[in-house]
Amino acid sequence: MTEHAGRLAVVVKGWPRLSETFIAQELVALEDAGLGLEIWSLRHPTDTKTHPLHDRLTAPVRYLPEYLKDEPGRVLRSWQAARRLPGFAAAWRALRRDYARDRTPNRLRRFGQACVLACEMPVDAPGLYAHFLHTPSSVARYTAILRGLPWAFSAHAKDIWTSPAWELQEKLDPKSFGAAFGATCTGFGAAHLQALADTPSRINLVYHGLDLRRFPAPPDRPLRQPGDPVGLVSVGRLVEKKGFDRLIEAFALLPPDLDWHWTHIGGGALKDKLRRQAQTRGVAERITWRGACDQPEVIAAMRAADLFVLPSRVAANGDRDGLPNVLMEAASQKLAILSTPVSAIPEFIESGTHGLLSDDAPETLAQAITDLARDPARTAGMAEAAYQRLHTEFQMQPGIATLVTRLRTMMQDTQPRAMVQAAR
Incomplete structure (x- = not known):
């Protein structure tokens, strides 16, 4: 299959992070498999050290405003540009539904970060992939709606067990601009998410494993x-x-x-x-x-x-x-x-x-x-x-093969753009 010319936008909580070696291992392996990536981090690094794996990743790394007040000019420009995107009306409705159930500054911050991401990511980006199902996936989902792109997630632990059921269900429901698919690293977590999904096959069990x-x-x-x-x-x-x-x-x-x-x-x-x-x-x-x-x-x-x-x-x-x-x-x-x-x-x-x-x-x-x-x-x-x-x-390679197949399939998907057009 011919690889898509654009880079997949990967949304992470922070980059690099010493406690998340499994993410670095996976992203390096995805690059080795031929996928072009661009990292978008919600936070700047706080660790003073890095792993050798971080140095192997060739993807460009961009940082979104950690707090909207820190970069008001950038946020304002993105907000004005986002309002002209074809998916803005649908994204705004999604935010209002979410905010009615989660009236927190964090919810508004994620939408602001999504506006920045939607306006600054390259025009040929074929989709988004978020690590963690809570805040990174919220940013990825709002961005995907704004741009009419497919998105996917990798879920781990805290993000599964501390997120409200309504939010997990909407992120798994295609009618609510949910993910094209989700991967999770344990059978325990996969069973929980499969029970919430409209179609259990939307969730893949992908052990991180090790690249020995x-x-x-x-x-x-x-x-x-x-x-x-x-x-x-x-x-x-x-x-x-x-x-x-x-x-x-x-x-x-x-x-x-x-x-x-x-x-x-x-x-x-x-x-x-x-x-x-x-x-x-x-x-x-x-x-x-x-x-x-x-x-x-x-x-x-x-x-x-x-x-x-x-x-x-x-x-x-x-x-x-x-x-x-x-x-x-x-x-x-x-x-x-x-x-x-x-x-x-x-x-x-x-x-x-x-x-x-x-x-x-x-x-x-x-x-x-x-x-x-x-x-x-x-x-x-x-x-x-x-x-x-x-x-x-528990070697890494089988899981990476599954992810590469699902991501390549997702990046060829035109349905999200059609859904956004229908929702205008």
């Missing part, structure tokens, strides 16, 4: 002895759904004769609170807080550790993990895994076979850490099983 060509072969791991020191490592933002507060409580319950040290990698809003908790519980001297790290640093920490721990849980607002890529990264280095059976984690880790899934009660976590530390042979066997499963079932 980017990862070194696992290190030679001599079998630990039961009494040897055990190095624990976790990678994840310091936010409620990652469960690190309960892990710190678990550390305080570990037996005195267990020689352990925990390394944490990642930033997050709870950094100061969790450090104070570690001091209070008397475990601070056994913890190293690395902060945000690039992927080579993450892999080096995994290669040096004995156990990867991710005690995910459902946050009070419903937010939860999907299938964290860091679990697969740990498996790529034959690092044993302790996690929880939240969301889609059991889709990769069958407890007792590929790792251990515990509930997140501190007492249970402490017992699981102790059991794994004192049974090195069992722990190594589960790490080997996860490594083999990663290679046979």
Whole structure:
């Protein structure tokens, strides 16, 4: 099939972001498959580091006004130009329906960003593709209506579980200028979205998987002895759904004769609170807080550790993990895994076979850490099983092939333009 001359507009929350390696991996793979991309970011970067993957992406990157008040001239010019677009009347009606149910400044900001995007993206852009089903997809949807273009999304975790059902349904309904298709990275999330869609086939299960060509072969791991020191490592933002507060409580319950040290990698809003908790519980001297790290640093920490721990849980607002890529990264280095059976984690880790899934009660976590530390042979066997499963079932390439096919089909679609014309 001849590739469309224009670049697909990719809408993301922020670019680049260390915590979203899976997006960078996917976009690089889409470029390698021949798709032309242009990145449109809702936010400027806040991380001081980048991953090597970010440097591989050749797509131009543009930044929309993060807050409309920051660039009033740009927003005003776009607003005036957008009102002359053929889809403005339909987009304005969509905004009014949405705002009646969500009277927030955020809703108006997304429409303003869409006006900027609709007026500044190239005239030959064949469509839009948004990562995350909440705010990036809102901007993509309004833009698509304004320009009469098809759009699609990739959904992950928080965007599925904290968005209201009415909004998800409209973003899945072609009669409401919904997406041509959606991809999501877990069977758990796919089943939820398929139940809301007019046609279940509109949603594709596309595991992120790993491009194992980017990862070194696992290190030679001599079998630990039961009494040897055990190095624990976790990678994840310091936010409620990652469960690190309960892990710190678990550390305080570990037996005195267990020689352990925990390394944490990642930033997050709870950094100061969790450090104070570690001091209070008397475990601070056994913890190293690395902060945000690039992927080579993450892999080096995994290669040096004995156990990867991710005690995910459902946050009070419903937010939860999907299938964290860091679990697969740990498996790529034959690092044993302790996690929880939240969301889609059991889709990769069958407890007792590929790792251990515990509930997140501190007492249970402490017992699981102790059991794994004192049974090195069992722990190594589960790490080997996860490594083999990663290679046979969770490589990146099959998912990318599905995405490329769906995106190419979408970019040839003329129906959205006809719908906009009919709605004028």
